[in-house]
Amino acid sequence: MKNLYDVQQLLKRFGTYVYVGKRIWDIEVMALELDHLHEAKVISNKEFVSAKLVLTHEHKIEENKLKQQNDTGGL
Known part of the structure; x- marks a missing residue:
């Protein structure tokens, strides 16, 4: 899995x-x-880990965007 679209698929x-x-809420x-799919054992560990890495990366990007917006007063 390479990006958020792959996780959506x-x-x-x-x-x-x-x-x-909101994109950050969608990611969460x-x-x-x-997590639920993994607990139900309907996806492989490899798919789970790969997708979680993508989501973690995308979440950090969104957090940084929000932080920048707050630091600049939303401009």
Whole structure:
């Protein structure tokens, strides 16, 4: 898995579509859904770890964007 789209496609295979409204919230919900799929043993450890790495990376990017917006007063 290389990007967020790949994780979305993985979740889609199981009928899971995530759209909360904010990208960072979508990433967090995707992580929860991924945890549930892993606990149910319907995805491999390799898929799970790969997807979690992508989500962690994307979450950090979004956190940095929010921090920059707060530091600059939302400009």
